[in-house]
Amino acid sequence: MNASLANADDFHDEEIAASVLRLHETQQRLQELAGGEVDAVLLPGGQSFLLHAAQEKLRQGEAIQRGMAEMQIAILNALPAHIALLDAQGVILSVNDAWRRFATANVLQGPEFGVGQNYLEVCTRAQGDCSEEAEDAARGIRRVLRGEAKEFTLEYPCHSPADKRWFRLMVTPLQEGQLSGVVVMHVNVSERKLAEEALRESEERFRGTFEQAAVGIAHFSTEGRFLRVNDKLCAIFGYDREELLELTSADLTVPEDRAACEEARLAMVAGKLASYDTEKRYLRKSGEVVWTHLVINLQRAAVGEPRYFISVFDDITARKQVEEALQNSERQQRELAAQLEAERARLVAAQAVAKVGSWEMDFATSTLTWSEETYRIFGTTPERFPHTHAGFLELVHPEDREAVDDALIQSLSGRGPFAIEHRLLSPDGRVTFVEERWDVLSDARGGSKRAIGTCQDITERKLVEERRRGQEEAERANRAKSEFLSRMSHELRTPLHAILGFAQLLEVDDRNDEDKESVAQIMRAGGHLLGLINEVLDIARVESGKLALTPEPVSVRETLEETLSLVKVQAADCGVRIEPLRGDLDCQVLANAQRFKQVVLNLLSNAVKFNQQGGSVTVACQKIADYLRIAVADTGRGIPAESMGKLFAPFERLDVGDAAIEGTGLGLSLSKHLVEAMGGRIGVESELGKGSTFWIELPLNQGTRATTPTGLIPDAPIPSVAEAPRSTVPRTLLYIEDNLSNLRLVERILARRPEVTLLSALQGRLGLDLARGHLPDLILLDLQLPDLRGDEVLRQLRADPATADIPVVMISADATTGQIERLRAAGANEYLTKPINIRSFLAIVDAALPRTAAPPS
C-alpha cells in the first residue's frame, strides 16, 4: 500500500476523484432508497455498508466508551478496597491499585501482584493465625462461583505487628446469570472494629462502674419510673431489684417532699433546671427514713429530647444524724446563751432599779470585776477603771479609805462585819453614799480567795434620812419655842390680869377727868398686851396641834354683822367707810364660831387699819362649789408682789412705812392657822395703788344642823352694873384661887356688894373643906390650883350631896370650847375668863345669887 501510494502521482487522481464522487452519490442514493432513516445496509453476500452519519456516530461512541473504561479503572484504583477479578476457576484476572499495594506488603508477591494465580489455591495454602478464615473465604468464593450464593461476606482479623486490623471480604458475581467470574473485595474495617471494641470496653467499664459503685445509681424514666438500678441502691432502699423496678421515685419519697420533687422533675424535663443536687429523705421498705445526697442529671438524645434521668444516691443518714445532733446541741447552746443573756439583762435592769451593783475580787490575780451598775455608781467606765483594789480605793472618799481598806483586810481573815457604809468622791466633787456587803469565798483547796459583794447607792436614802433628821430637829425646836411662848404668856398674863383688873376698878369708880384718861391709857395698853399674848398663845397652840376646833354650823350673816359692828368705831376714827354686806349671806359655814369671828375681825381690822383716809371696806360672800368665799376688800396701797410670800408668816409686818399702825404682826399668821385648822383656805389678791382683797374659804354647811349662837356664854345676859338689881340679903361666896392678886381683885370688886361675904381658899382641898363647912351660896373656882385641878374639885363638890347643889362658876385664863363643854357637863354653872371683866363678873354673881332673900338653911 505504502509503495502504491508513493507512486500514485497524477494518473490516478482523476479516477480517485470520480470514485469519491460516485461514493457520495451512492450514499445519497442509499439514503433515499432506505427512506432516510437507515444506518447500515447489509447484503446477503456478507458485504455491509455503514452510512457516513452512522460511522461518525460510532466513532464518537467508541471514544466515549474508551474514556469511560479509563474512568472506571481510575475509580477502582482510587477505592481503598482491595479489588480483584477472578474467572470461573478462581484465577485472578485483574486487580486494582489498592490490591497491588496490599499485595506488595503482604502475601501475594510477585511481578503481577497475583494476577494469573488461582486465588482459591492461595487461600487454601494460607498458614498461621488466619488460616481458618482463609479457608472460610475460599469456601465462600466457591459457592458464589457455583451460583449457590448471590454473595458472600466475611470479617476477619489480620493484625500486623504494628496494628490491629480487621478486613471485610465481599464476594459478588461478576455478571448476573453468567458464571464468568467473581469480584473479590477486601475492605479495611479496622476503624469501625476498633470503635466497636472501644464501645464494648466502655460499656463494660460503665457496667462495672454502675454495679460496683459505692453509691446508689439509678436511671429513671422521665415519668420517674426506675429503669436500671444497682445493688447499692437496692441496699440503700432495702428493696430487691425486681421490687424496685416496679416502683417510682415518688413511691419512696416522704409525702411532704413529693411536691418539691415533682416540681424539680418537671423543671428538668422542661430544661429550666440543668441538674438537681440536694439532700433528700427516702422511705426504706422497712419504713425507716434514709437520708441521701442526691444528684440527678437528665440524659437527652442528640436532638435534645429527654431520655432518662441519671441519679446518684449517697447514703448520708449517719452524717445527717450527726448533723442533727450537732444542730440540736447548737440550738440548745443558742437557747442557753439567749437565756443567759436574758438573765444578764434582767440582772442589769434589776441592779439599775435597785441601784445595787455587784463586784468580785480575785485575790490571786488582784483583779476586780464590776457589774454595769457598779461602774455607774462609782461614776467611771470599764475603759477608765484599772480593775484593781488600789483603783477602787482611789474612788473612795479620802476620809473613808482607811476604814474601807481595814474592813476588807479584816474580812480576809474571816472576821466580820463584811459590810460597810462609806462615801465615794467623784472627780467633780460629787459625794455618793454606798453600802457595801460582801462575802469571802475560798476555793476547793482552801487556797486563794475571792470576795463577792454588792454595792448599793444609798445616797437617796441618806439624803432622806438627813432631811428627816433636819425636819425632826426643826419640829423639836418649834415645839420648844411654842412651849416657851406658852409658858411665858402664862407668866405674863397673870400680872397683866391684875393690872387690867385693878384698872377696871379705877375706871368704875368716879374719878376726875385726868385720872380717867390715865386709867383709859392703862386699859388700852393692857388690852393690847393681852391681845398680843393671846395671839401668841393661839399660834403656839395651833402649831403644837393642841388647838382642837370642832366645826359647827355658824350663821354667816350674824357673824359678819356682829364683827362689822365691832370695827365701826375704829373705821369712823380712820375716816374709812364700811360698805353694806354683799352676796350669799344667808347660809351657814362649818366653823368654830369664836375663831371664825376672830379671823373675820382680824381681816376687817386690817382692812380699816391699812386703808387710807376716805377709803372704803367691802365684804362680799360668794358660794364656790362646797365652799363659801368671804372676801374683804380695802382701798389701801396694795401689796408689792415680792412681799406676798411673807404675808402669812408670824411676826412679819410688811414694811409699809407706817409704824404708827398698831398690830401684833401675828394676825394674818394666826388667821391662816385658824382657817386651815377649820378645813378652809386663806388668800390674797392685791394691786399696787388700788388695794388688796383678803379672802377666806370655809366649807358650807349642807345639812340642817342648828346654829350655835356666836356668844361665848349665850345664856348669860350681861346687865349693866347700874341696872343690876340689888339684894340686901346676906350671902356667902367662896373663891378658890391660888393667885393672890386675883383674890385681891375679887375682894375689891365684891366690896361693891356689901351683903356678900367672901371666903377664899388658896388650895383645892382647903376650898372643899370650906365649902362643906360653910355651904356658901356661890363658889368661884379657878382651874389651875396647886394641889388639885379645878375640875377635880368640881367633881368632888358635885359628888358630895351637901355641896352638890351649890352653883359653881369656873374661872380660867384659857379654856377651850371643849373644856367648857366638859365643865358644864361636870356640873359647872358658868364660866369666866381671866382677866376678869368686872361687869361680866358682877352680872354672873348677881344672876347666880338669888335676888330675893332665901330662908336660911
Add this chain to the structure above:
Amino acid sequence: MSKPPLFKFRLYVAGDGPHSTQARANLTALCRELLPERHEIEVVDVLRDPQRALTDGVMLTPLLVKLSPAPIRKITGSLSQREPLLQALGLPA
C-alpha cells in the same frame, strides 16, 4: 375474553448509529405505553453479529420485526412516525 397476546419484537440495529438509537428508544417507549407486561424485545446489533443479520436476511438497519402475533411485519426506520407504526403493528390508534 382471551388473554391479550404477547408481542415479540426483534430490532436490528447498527451499533449506536443515530437512527438505530432512536428506533430503540421509540420502540421501548411505545411498548411501555401500549403493551406493558406483554412484550419481549430482542435487539440484534448487526455490527457485532453480522452473521445473524445475514441469516435473518436483514438488508437495512434499523429494522423492526414483529415476530408475534401473526402476521410477521417488518418496519425499517427510526420508528418516529407514530400513526403508520401503529397501523403496521395492528395496534389501535
